[in-house]
Amino acid sequence: MHLLEPRAQPSQLMRWTAPLIAIAATLLVGSLLFWALGKSPLESFHVFFVEPLTSGYGWSELLIKACPLILIAQGLAIGFKARIYNIGAEGQLIMGALFGGGIGIFYGDSGSAWVLPAMVVAGALGGALWGAIPALLKTRFNAEETLTTLMLTYIATFILSYLMHGAWRDPEGMNFPQSVMFADAALFGLLAEGFRINSSLWIVIFAVLAFWLFNARSFLAYRLEVGGQAPAAARYAGFPAKQTVWFSLVVSGMTAGLAGVGEIAGPVGQLNLNISPGYGFAAIIVAYLGRLHALGIVLAGTLMALIYLGGEAAQLSLQMPAAITGIFQGMLLFFLLGADAFIDNRLRRRAR
C-alpha cells in the first residue's frame, strides 16, 4: 500500500513536468469519460479545447475568464507558500463585488471619472476585510483558517442574496434578484469594438508583474516561504508568525475582491446572484498548477479559463451539463497532487 520511498534528492524535472503530467492524465481520463457517455473523445476534445479558440471573440472570452483566475491565484499563492490555506476566495470575491457594486449602483449615474477608481478601491477593501476576519480569528483565537474562510463564503453568499432580494434590487427588474445595470462610468472601458475584453486587463498585468517581483526578490516573500516550510525555523529566526497570517489573508482577500469588481464592472455589468462561476475555488487549482509562481499562474489560469469555455461549449454542442467543468477541475487537482508526490519520492523498489 505504500507505493513510494524518498528520493535522495528532490527531482527538479518532476517539479516542472508534474503539471503537464496532470493535464495529460486529466485528458486521458476525460476521454474515457466521453467515450463511456457515447461521445467520440476526439470530437469532444475538439469542441472542448479547440473550437472556443477558433475566433477572435473566443480569445477575448478566454482572457475575460483568465483574468479573475490569474488575479485571485496570485494572491492565494502568497498564502499557500506560507501554508495559510485561504479556501474562501469565492466569498472575498463576492464581498469585493458588493463593496464596489454599492458604489456602482448609487454613484454610477453621477458620471464622474472617479466612480470606477472608487469601485476598484472599495472592492479591494471589501475583499481584504473578508480576508482580515479569518486572520483575526486565527491570530487571536487560533481558529483554523480553512474552515473560517469557507464559512465566510457561505455567509457572503447570503448577504449578497439578502441585498439582491431587498434594498439593492432593481426596482424595475420584475422582481429578479439583481441590481440595475451599471452606468458607463461604473464600467471598465472595452479595449476593442465587438469584444468584451476590457481595461481591467491592465490591472491584471500590473498585478502579475508586481507579484513576480515580490516573489522573486522580496525579503518578505522569503519570510513567508520559511514560515510555511519550517515554522520552527521562522520562530528561530525571529520572523513574526502573526504578520504572516495577516499579510497572506489580507492580500489574497484583496486580489479576490479586485477580481469581483472586475466581474461586475466588466462582463456582468451589474450585481446578481451569479457573479462568479466558482472562480474563487478554481483559482486554488490555478495557484498549485502554476507552481505558486507568478508566471506559471498566468499559464495555469489560461488553461483553467479554457476548461470553463470548453464546459460552456460542451453544454451547447454536446448537450452535456456544465458541471463537467467541476469534474475536470477536481481530476486536475487530484492528478497534480499525485504527480507532485514524485518530486520528493520515487516508486518503491521491492526488496527480495
Place this chain on the structure above:
Amino acid sequence: MLDYLPLILAGTLAAATPLIFAGLGELVAERSGVINLGVEGMMLIGAIAGFAAAAETGHGAAIGLPAGALAGAAAAAVFGFFALSLAANQAACGLALTIFGIGLSAFIGQHYVSYSLPGLQPVVVPLLSDIPLLGPVLFKQDWVVYLSLAAFALVAWTLAKTRLGLLLKAVGEAPEAAHAIGYPVIAIRYGAVVFGGAMAGIAGAYLSTVYTPLWVQNMSAGRGWIAVALVVFATWKPTRLLLGAYLFGFVTILQFHAQGLGLQVPVQLLAALPYLATIVVLVLISRDRKLLQLNLPASLGKPFLP
C-alpha cells in the same frame, strides 16, 4: 412558543442526523491521523448515488442509504490513494474531492432534476410516543434517526473499549511508533478513511432520500464542512460530537420557525446562522490551545511514508 417546541425539537433530531453520520465518520478518520476535507464532496456523491438507486429501484431509503454508503466509500478510497498511498497533501486532496464531488453529483443529477421520492414514514414506538411533549420528539422519527444513534453508540464503544479503538488512537498519535512495533499504518488509515466516506455517503443519501426527498444541485449546502468543524468542536470525542450535531440541528431548524416565533429577521440572514454558529464554536474551542493540543491526534494531516 410552547406549541412550536415539539415541532422544533423533532426537526432538530432530523436535521442533526446527517451531521451525526458525517461527523462520526470524519472523527474516526481524524483519530487515525487523516484529515479529509472532502466530506462535502463525499456527501454529495452519496446523495446522488442514493437518490439514483432509490429512484431507479423504487425502494427508497432502504436501497438509497446502502448505495450512498458504497459511493461515499469509493470516493474516500480515491482520496486514500492520493493522500495515503502517494502521501500527497491531505488538505488539498480533500479539496479536490469536494470540487470533484460537486461536479460529479451535478453531472449525474442532471437526469434526476424533476424526480421526487416518497420519503419515509416515522417509526412510532407504541406507548412511549404518547408521552406528552417529548414522546413525539423522541419516539416518532424515521428509522434513520434511530440508526444514527446506533452508529454513535457503536463508534463510541469501539473507540473507548476495544483494541481497534486503541490502535486507531495510536496510529493517529505516532505513526512511526506504530510502524516500528509492526502495525500496518497505511492500511489502518485506509480503513478509517473509507469508513468515514461510507458514513458521509449515508449522510448524503439521508438528505436526498429522506430529509428532502428530491435532488437539488449542491443540496448538502455546506453540511460536510460543518461536520468537519464539529469534529474540532467535539475535540475528537464522539459524545461531544453528538451534542454539537444537535446544537447545529437546532440552529438549522430555528430559521424555519423564526417567523412563527415572531422574529422579524430576513430569511437570507437567518439562513446564514448555521455558518456563523460554526465560526463561533470554532473560535470558542480553538482559543483554548492546551485543550486542543491535548486532544488533537498528534499526526493529524501529516503524510506518513514508512
Place this chain on the structure above:
Amino acid sequence: MHPTEPRLQLLHITKRYPSVVANDDVSLSVMPGEIHAILGENGAGKSTLMKIIYGAVKADAGEMLWNGQQVAIANPAQARKLGIGMVFQHFSLFETLTVVENIALVLDEPFDLAALALRVKEVSERYGLPLDPHRLVHSLSVGERQRVEIVRCLLQDPKLLILDEPTSVLTPQAVQKLFETLRRLAAEGVAILYISHKLHEIQSLCDSATIMRGGKVTGEAIPREETPATLARLMIGRELPVCEAPPYHGLVRPVLQVERLSLTSDDPFGTELKEVSLTVNAGEIVGIAGISGNGQAELLAALSGEATVDRETIWLDGEAVGHLDAGRRRDRGLVFVPEERLGRGAVPALSLARNALLTGHRQGMKHWGLVAFDKAQAFAEQCIARFDVRCGGPGAAARSLSGGNLQKFIVGREIMLAPKLMIVAQPTWGVDVGAAAFLRQTLLDLSRSGVAILVISEELEELFEISDRIAVLAAGRLSATQPRAQADAESVGLQMSGLFNEAETSNAPA
C-alpha cells in the same frame, strides 16, 4: 547450560537505500546468555541492522539463522513471536495512552487491560523496574519510559533482546541499574544485542563486540581485552581526537544574566521552569547537563527569544531583554544553534545560500525590502570554506548534507554574525567523531576570543571536555554552577535526578 548453537546468526546482510549502502555484507552471531555489543559511530548502519533483525526493514540480501534454523522475518509481529524483543532509541511509545495500553498494543493475546495491568506490575517488580500501569506515558520521565519498553519486551518472554543506544537518556546511576537488569537477563539465558558508541560502557557490560563503520564490519573483539584507544581505532579508523582549552586572558564581564526565570510551557506535555538563575561571562563556556525533557526546550526558547518572558528576567550585555523576541535579541548580539538542525536551524528544502539568509540577513543582505542574493551566496561560500563544510556548494539543499556538515554550516553561520553570546543545544548530537571534535574546538576557540557561550547537552563527557563551569537542569530547576575541576560525573549524575540545591540568585561568576 552449554549451548552450542548461536541464538541468532546473520550472514552477509546487505541493505541499500537510494543515497547510501546502510549495511554491506554484515555477518555476526550471538549465543544464548551472551551480551554482544554492536559498536559504531552514528551512521555506521547499526540501527538499520537491528531493524532488519526485528523485521521492520527488509534486507536486500543475506541470511538469518535463528537457533540454527533459517528464518525470514517479515514483520515485527513475527519477530516477537520468535522471541525477539526490541528497546528502541527513540521510544516507540504513545504519549497519550497509559502504560498498560501501550503494552497491550504489542501483545498478541485477548484484550483485557485489567488482567494485563496486574501482570505488568508483577513483572516490573520482579526485575526491579517499578511502574504504575495506569499512568499516562507523557507524564513519565525518560528513564521510566525506557522501563515501559523493557517490561513490554519481558512480558513476551524474550530469547533475544535488542537495545538501541539505551543509555543516551539515562543518568550514570540509572545506567548502572540498567546494567544489573541486563546481566540478570543474560544469566537467565537471554541473548542481548547492545548497540552503542560509548566505549567504556561496552567495556564494562559486554562479553563480545562487533564493530561497524560505514555499513561494514571492521572487526570483532572481546571488549575487556581491548583499550578504548584500540576500540576507537576500529570504530573510526584512527585515534580519538582531543580538544585543547587554552586559558582566557581578556576582560571577564557578565554577558548573559538570568534571574529567577520562570516559565509555564505552552505544550501540555512540557516542563515548567522554576526560578532559573544563571550567569555566563565573556570568555567562558558554561555547560548545562541534564536529560532532555527536564525543561531544556523551555529554557532554550526563553533564552533565544522564541518564547518571550518578563523583561527583568534576562539581561544581555547589561540590557534587560526578556520581553524581546528572537529577532530583536539577535540584533543585540545573541546567536543560537538549536538541537533540531533540519526544520529549525535550517529550512530543509532551501539551499545553503538561502539558509544563510535566515539569520544572516542582518549582514547587509537586504536593501529596501529586496534581497541581495549575491551577498547571501558569498556569505554561504565563505562559511563553507572557513568551517570545512562538505557539500555540493552554496546551492545544495540543507537536507542533502550529513548531520555533521549541516551542524558545521549552522555553527559557522552563527559565528560569522560576530556574536557576543552564543547558545548551543546538543552541539554534536548525531555527528561523527571527527566533526564533533572540530565543533568542540571551534566553540572553545570562539569563547577564548571573548564570546560568552552556553552549551546545553545530554552528553556529560562532552560538557566535561569543553565547559569551564557546569550546572544541571532537572525537573525545570537549575543547580548552582560549579567549576569543571570540582565537578565529577558521580555528583553531576546525582543532580540529574533532581538532588541539588538551587542556584542562589547572586550567581557569582567563577
